[in-house]
Amino acid sequence: ASAVVGGKALAAEDGEDAILKLPEHTTGLGQPVAARGYGMPSKWESNLQRRESPGLTRVSQASVSFCPLQGLFGIITPSGLHFERHHQGWWDIDPSQHRLMVHGLVKRPRVFTMDDLMRLPSVSRIHFIECGANTAMEWGNVAVPTVQYTHGMISCSEFTGVLLSTLLDMCGIDRKKAKYVLAEGADGSSMTRTIDLERALDDVIVAWGMNGEMLRPENGYPLRLVVPGVQGVSWVKYLRRIEVGDQKWATKDEAVHYIDLMPDGTHRQYTGIQECKSVITSPSGGQTLLDRGYYNVTGLAWSGRGSIKAVDVSFDGGRNWRPARLEGPILPKAFTRFNIDWVWDGKPAILQSRAIDSTGYVQPKINQLRAVRGTRSIYHNNAIQSWLVSENGEVSNVQVY
């Protein structure tokens, strides 16, 4: 049971060439500043890309690309690797021609340019966005090899924008009648989603900024809704319209998709909350450990209902658990990075993580979810993920409970 050779520098008697022979970069002159006015990752990092899962969808403009969580650190997702979900393709919209209309049950229906919006009082907050269908492929059996495909429909960024409540206040909502808002995008699908007024007036952001710069085109440039804790489809991209109303809209993506099929054949409608969840990102499925010995096991935890209180990790398939170290900042409806020490003795091991949020909710096992929701729910699979480390060092996606 020997693992991959690698990792350790094998020094010849006198020493390694990597040290004894000075490399070109130590004995030459490098490149100038601003060689790239907008920089890119190292060429050695090109393996980390967002990728489609073959066979998952049939057309790439109504599809998803997954975020390579297996190689990421901390809680901020690099914007270039943010997962994508489009229903009718993405656009790079001229922001000077983009408008936001707020109307419906309001005193003053209004139109805003980007210039208008960006003058308004703004907030900046770190939040995760998770597609309701994240981990969908695992409701039944193990279907995909790596954490990129099991959990990669999620990202976490710092968003900047004006609170939706600020805009609604400006327009004067009809407090007696108004119960819901509809958010609508300007792309071909003109994505529409119902949001209840309580949520709309709480922490929903009409955002233009993501990780310090403007939203990327794939993520809704120049304007998207940020609905903390709620599934990504509600974070309407290319946001053009907010209508205040008194009934839910049952739009295509809340009446035909993003509904949860229960064992009795009914569908649960309007199930938007992303409940508490976690996953170990390294080591994870499709990876091979280089050697026995110490590893810093690391992963992510999040909850749509609040902040992360604790993450426990098991190395024996859920029999025994130890609390992990949580890195700061620990913020509501945001990623929390966890780390825990582990010494691999070369024997098979099953790694799991289990998050607990500020409401006291404990992340469930897949069999607990299935006992209530069956196996055909598609959405909202927040089960504990298991990774099997085999004697050969290979880590595989398995289900153990």
Add this chain to the structure above:
Amino acid sequence: ASAVVGGKALAAEDGEDAILKLPEHTTGLGQPVAARGYGMPSKWESNLQRRESPGLTRVSQASVSFCPLQGLFGIITPSGLHFERHHQGWWDIDPSQHRLMVHGLVKRPRVFTMDDLMRLPSVSRIHFIECGANTAMEWGNVAVPTVQYTHGMISCSEFTGVLLSTLLDMCGIDRKKAKYVLAEGADGSSMTRTIDLERALDDVIVAWGMNGEMLRPENGYPLRLVVPGVQGVSWVKYLRRIEVGDQKWATKDEAVHYIDLMPDGTHRQYTGIQECKSVITSPSGGQTLLDRGYYNVTGLAWSGRGSIKAVDVSFDGGRNWRPARLEGPILPKAFTRFNIDWVWDGKPAILQSRAIDSTGYVQPKINQLRAVRGTRSIYHNNAIQSWLVSENGEVSNVQVY
């Protein structure tokens, strides 16, 4: 005194074409997911680039490119816009050949590969990095037009790596003799900086991760030192060596540069701390307000000695001050984003911000700094910045105290 026409959408009688004529992106099919495995900003954002200040340096491989703070949001700096400072150019180093050596007053001098380092217990923390020479050009008179050039040698990112203390513990430092460490880079300049042991054992990180991915080549890929609160030159890039010693090294960049010339002709040596500072980033120098009326005035505050307790803003050149709203998270040795309401009445106004940190230190005025340190200090100018808003809406860099 009329301001620039713009901002507000001027609607014809029936309405605007931007609304009435549906754009192509609302009536067509967009681009597929993963069209770009690693994404880039919108083409409409290309004005925001890191740039050199003409005439500041004579060769671009020993120069600086400034971060466009005038257009950024929140506290995370997009890695593509991170400021650059190189002394002998930048490289994109093969990480599998990169080594870190720790030696000197230690029991066990050790060599680490990237594989080794990335197995060790890691931390992820958000910190600012500011060049000691940031705002240098303003020690004397106003010299540059915009906040990109006055304050753009600063950025703030989430860094991931192993604490230097973990590595030093592994090597067994000689606690009796050891007083300082030397950090050395692997580029042509082999940048070397002395760090006192107390600092080295506190919160210094040997980092590979920046904003969720690996460091960018311009920022030291694959390994750099993160020395929270201390000037950027100590954050040695392409880190190859840590030597533990009992004396300061007086290297070129701590004996000929990064020394502060006092009025009496002496130089202060080893002045690494970046003291509490703030700046309004919008509206700021070189910008024009679109109109009278409300503005969300926004900016950044930071302190190398702790966290930001408060930021006050003045609109009358420092006579009267109001506390700004601070966005979270408020973290030690990290950016804090502030916002404050302002209604511009069309008359000249002088905008200033003043940060107070957790030690109670209050950001000084430029004349207070000059009274002690003169005008030739170059480094560590943390003075209050003044922006004059003229009747024509133009915002200019001025000195007022």
Add this chain to the structure above:
Amino acid sequence: NKPWHDIGRDAKPAEIKAWDIDVRPDFVGLPKGSGSVSKGEEVWVSKCASCHGDFGESNEVFTPIVGGTTAKDIETGRVANLRLEAHYPQRTTLMKVATVSTLWDYINRAMPWNAPKSLSTDEVYGVLAYILHLGNIVPADFVLSDQNIADVQKRMPNRNGMVFYEPLWKVNGKGDVQNTRCMKNCPIEGDIKSMLPENMRDAHGNLIEQNRIIGPVRGWDTTQPPRK
């Protein structure tokens, strides 16, 4: 009023009209108009069938729109094939959708996929009538209109198939499933219930090329069998 109260401008009626295209389950927003099944068939054949198949059965670009519903379902308002016991292989649009307004709204805003919002109001009525006819919800000579759509709603096969589950809609709800925080000797079944089928090892490309070339791990080289 807040100092920013007057930022932006009033929306004009024509502008609201241009964008306020949504149609709700109570048919608020539905424009007047009508379209026959046969008119709809023409639209379908020329503008929809290439993607969705002649009878809405195609799985080529998206899950089928039509299929899996019965006369019985139209009676009960519950699609029997959605029940677990039915083992029905697919979930078509007509099996799932409870509200006919949803289809009107969606076709009007988003279809044809490559030319959204190009249909006239009457074409939307017509093509929807055609889809409903493919599902035997309306007869071949039916003319769907704003006047009779509420009656059609009463025949939607899955109209009684939706449950509103508030705890997953409200942030401060309490979910229906959770775990306990057992730390030591927790009850588990323990065996591996499911793992990646051997023949799927390579189904997502070579994983060594999807992992960093440095760090504590490497990706699997899926061009090779598992290491010994």
Add this chain to the structure above:
Amino acid sequence: NKPWHDIGRDAKPAEIKAWDIDVRPDFVGLPKGSGSVSKGEEVWVSKCASCHGDFGESNEVFTPIVGGTTAKDIETGRVANLRLEAHYPQRTTLMKVATVSTLWDYINRAMPWNAPKSLSTDEVYGVLAYILHLGNIVPADFVLSDQNIADVQKRMPNRNGMVFYEPLWKVNGKGDVQNTRCMKNCPIEGDIKSMLPENMRDAHGNLIEQNRIIGPVRGWDTTQPPRK
């Protein structure tokens, strides 16, 4: 020992030797060797002068290395031209540097700029001797070596010019300048003391092209005079 104690490997003596090139002010790390001013002049002319000028006076690629120091400075160890009253226009390397080790170390590690670490030990001694000679610190027939460099240190013009200022070195120090948090009617002088010279308006390019095309502001169009 921590569980990660054995990650990494021991460094070999030859490896430490290869990388441990730093030279401290107390000359720890200085290799044995020597070089004459005339040998150094050869190196300088062939490998340094193109960038730094024949006499280290060039401002072309970097601030001058030589100039601004006097025989008096060599005596006192304080460069008089650094005093405010001197109004000396430049700060050359020799005016600032207090420790001769700094130059040895830096030339050895980083120069020539486009071929760092290409000089032999004796070439470093020699070229440093030449620079010191250009500053009249050593005579024309001087041979600099590990044996006499400590004596040369005693002639460095600015050897007494450095002050260690601990409050800006320690994170928990207290700076020498701070403000008070006055909120109302604070004492100010109030007038504009300095502003961007009119002819500098365009010195950083067109600012409208350095600001976003949307938002609350635009950049100045510096191809035009200020707006009225």
